[in-house]
Amino acid sequence: MIEWLHPGLIFIFGTFLIPLFKGKWKQAYLLILPAAALIDVILMYKGVFGTIPYSTWYYPFLDYELVLGRVDKLSLCFALIFSLAAFCMVLYALHVKSSSEHMSEFFYVGGALGVVFAGDLFTLYIFWEIMAIASMLLIWFHGGRGSEVAHRAGFRYILWHLFGGIVLLAGIIMYVAGTGSTAFNAFSWGWGSEYLPSYLIFFGFILNAAVPPLHAWLPDAYPEATVTGAVFLSAFTTKSAVYVLVRGFTGVDILIGIGAIMTVYPIFYAVLENDIRRVLGYSLINQVGFMLCGIGIGTPLAICGTVSHAFCHIIYKGLLFMSAGSVLQMTGKIKCTSLGGLWKSMPFTTACCMIAAASISAFPGFSGFISKSMIIAEAAHFQLGIVWVLLLLASAGVFHHAGVKVPYFAFFAKDAGIKAKDPPLNMKLAMGIGAFLCIFLGVFPQYLYNILPYDPVALGFIPYTAAHVVSQAQLLMFASLAFYVLIITGVYPPEQKKLNLDTDWPFRIWGAKFMIFCKEPLMDFASWVDRGMKRISAYFASFGRNPLRAIRIALSTMMVKALRTFVLEFWWRVFKYYERDLEEAKKLPADKPIETVPLGTAVLLIIILFLLYLVITLMYGWLAP
Amino acid sequence: MANNLLAFYVIIGVVAYVVLCFMAKKPAPPHRNLLITIYFCCLAGMVIAGLPVHWHIEFPWQEPIPAAFYAIFGFAACVFLIYFAKGLRLWLPKDYDYYEKKRKGRE
Numbered sequence: 187m188i189e190w191l192h193p194g195l196i197f198i199f200g201t202f203l204i205p206l207f208k209g210k211w212k213q214a215y216l217l218i219l220p221a222a223a224l225i226d227v228i229l230m231y232k233g234v235f236g237t238i239p240y241s242t243w244y245y246p247f248l249d250y251e252l253v254l255g256r257v258d259k260l261s262l263c264f265a266l267i268f269s270l271a272a273f274c275m276v277l278y279a280l281h282v283k284s285s286s287e288h289m290s291e292f293f294y295v296g297g298a299l300g301v302v303f304a305g306d307l308f309t310l311y312i313f314w315e316i317m318a319i320a321s322m323l324l325i326w327f328h329g330g331r332g333s334e335v336a337h338r339a340g341f342r343y344i345l346w347h348l349f350g351g352i353v354l355l356a357g358i359i360m361y362v363a364g365t366g367s368t369a370f371n372a373f374s375w376g377w378g379s380e381y382l383p384s385y386l387i388f389f390g391f392i393l394n395a396a397v398p399p400l401h402a403w404l405p406d407a408y409p410e411a412t413v414t415g416a417v418f419l420s421a422f423t424t425k426s427a428v429y430v431l432v433r434g435f436t437g438v439d440i441l442i443g444i445g446a447i448m449t450v451y452p453i454f455y456a457v458l459e460n461d462i463r464r465v466l467g468y469s470l471i472n473q474v475g476f477m478l479c480g481i482g483i484g485t486p487l488a489i490c491g492t493v494s495h496a497f498c499h500i501i502y503k504g505l506l507f508m509s510a511g512s513v514l515q516m517t518g519k520i521k522c523t524s525l526g527g528l529w530k531s532m533p534f535t536t537a538c539c540m541i542a543a544a545s546i547s548a549f550p551g552f553s554g555f556i557s558k559s560m561i562i563a564e565a566a567h568f569q570l571g572i573v574w575v576l577l578l579l580a581s582a583g584v585f586h587h588a589g590v591k592v593p594y595f596a597f598f599a600k601d602a603g604i605k606a607k608d609p610p611l612n613m614k615l616a617m618g619i620g621a622f623l624c625i626f627l628g629v630f631p632q633y634l635y636n637i638l639p640y641d642p643v644a645l646g647f648i649p650y651t652a653a654h655v656v657s658q659a660q661l662l663m664f665a666s667l668a669f670y671v672l673i674i675t676g677v678y679p680p681e682q683k684k685l686n687l688d689t690d691w692p693f694r695i696w697g698a699k700f701m702i703f704c705k706e707p708l709m710d711f712a713s714w715v716d717r718g719m720k721r722i723s724a725y726f727a728s729f730g731r732n733p734l735r736a737i738r739i740a741l742s743t744m745m746v747k748a749l750r751t752f753v754l755e756f757w758w759r760v761f762k763y764y765e766r767d768l769e770e771a772k773k774l775p776a777d778k779p780i781e782t783v784p785l786g787t788a789v790l791l792i793i794i795l796f797l798l799y800l801v802i803t804l805m806y807g808w809l810a811p
Numbered sequence: 812m813a814n815n816l817l818a819f820y821v822i823i824g825v826v827a828y829v830v831l832c833f834m835a836k837k838p839a840p841p842h843r844n845l846l847i848t849i850y851f852c853c854l855a856g857m858v859i860a861g862l863p864v865h866w867h868i869e870f871p872w873q874e875p876i877p878a879a880f881y882a883i884f885g886f887a888a889c890v891f892l893i894y895f896a897k898g899l900r901l902w903l904p905k906d907y908d909y910y911e912k913k914r915k916g917r918e
Contacts, residue, residue, distance in 0.1 A: 457896035458903060566869040574870065578881075582888040652864045660857045661885035667854060668889030679897050684904035698914045 194299030253305025278616035279414035324415035354390025394427035402690030437484025445479030453583030491560030505620035527601030547589035
């Protein structure tokens, strides 16, 4: 009997066998891995590996201990939705032939599951970085025409994430140095310099949660990913950030404000944006804002709201990205301006998109309703007036852009005359499962409530009261009325084929300037220094080979140079003498050109040495009793 | 109750305004007219359904019109949203090759 099995490592180690399979076997293997992870998580729920909560899989690392398996209700809830979503998404991506794309997907999911079960900060950091790099690869796999754009977007994406990762690492090191403990639990919070490690860790976390103004990587890079890659990206990075924030920063009141701004800020962009997947990216930020607000409020009911909203959000946002991806795959177009009237030719995709749209707008009877209302109700309960108004405004806004705009412009509006049909069976199946879950969770919320860290019903929350249902229905119906009226009267801004500036604008402009500075003045200076150094080293080398000759050359050169300036009739002979001597000296043997080694080789050697050193240190750490 | 009635009249007024907006436009095909009628019946139904509900009043600004607060808020929020976004459109949108041009222009 195994003690415990890490579902993330099923993904990570299972990845290496993917290239060995072909055709049907590969598809079967691709489905078996997430299914195995899902069964693993369900077995944990059943208490097969021990009574919840427990923590297991300790490994010595330097002077500390890595904890790979910290299992409690919170991590189980996120692990369940991550493995469930991974299964649906792998099913959606089953037709993709490239092994390397599947491999990066699996690494990505494995990293996210590793973050969820991480019991100490080092493990957290390792899986955090695995996730960042694997997700960048998903963006880079976008081939064909968009590859150049995707490549650049992927670079910008990884720059943001490496920066966030380094800040996180700095925070972790300071925290460990300060407290002597690597355990990943709630961090202390307050105002003052003694909380600096907490601030740095917090910064690393909220960068991954795409908090404005640190959010620009998300709408920049996600729409450039492959059709299937975007579906994966929508689920894991931001939600694992939500998980770590719940774990580390519950009740940090600054998150309430951050969350409220985060819900409102992106809806304006979503209204203006033309690319459907970019609209969905902005609405993703908006939804994560609700979750951060819940974390900031920090009561058990708010945490329930956050976790259940993350749970429902992964499903419906995945479904929205799946339907947008189907449209992109089948028509080759993704801009609002070039789509329209697809409901006749893609009825199944239309239905799935409508269900996801109803869920994200929290229409009563769909999954968003049973989770989002918990957070708004808690905001009202604590008399957070402005936050409450902002959250309601964002609810109306999300209905407007994700609930109405996306289905309307893609599937209805005026017919763009595109010939298309519904996507292949595997994509339809994945979308069907997502749509089923959206309705199922909306109608039977108790199944979701039972697996949450706390029981919202016991805390006094009932989703389907007359007041909740009528208020939400009024809000949404009259928001749709506004959309309708403004379209009819022509006030609604028409879609433009434009790019909207976002907070990454200064980085992209100054970044380009910085690159030019590096390329021109800095490189000139470097090559000047380089030339000088080469001359000095060449002199020393020739001196070492034949000192007498070197001295003779140096003397002659000096004399020739000195005399050339004022060559008079009298000095002519002396000058000629030295010139001849210089030529003779140069003819002497032992002046082979110096062999130089490129700098890169030297750096590589140094890196290999460091790596060996690290491996030996680690091996010693493991071997030592 | 008086407040609720007041709200009801406000909503009727909004709906009537919208219908008038429509009638100014050219007539729609018949099935579309039916859909629109059903839609407005739904809107009115939402407000009427709000009348008998026992509302939890959490904030002072909900007090005057509890039955239609969310309806008015939803409408106003969306109108505000779109006007604000229109305002942002004055300076946010740039051509798709904006950054390319910025980069190439300097090289």
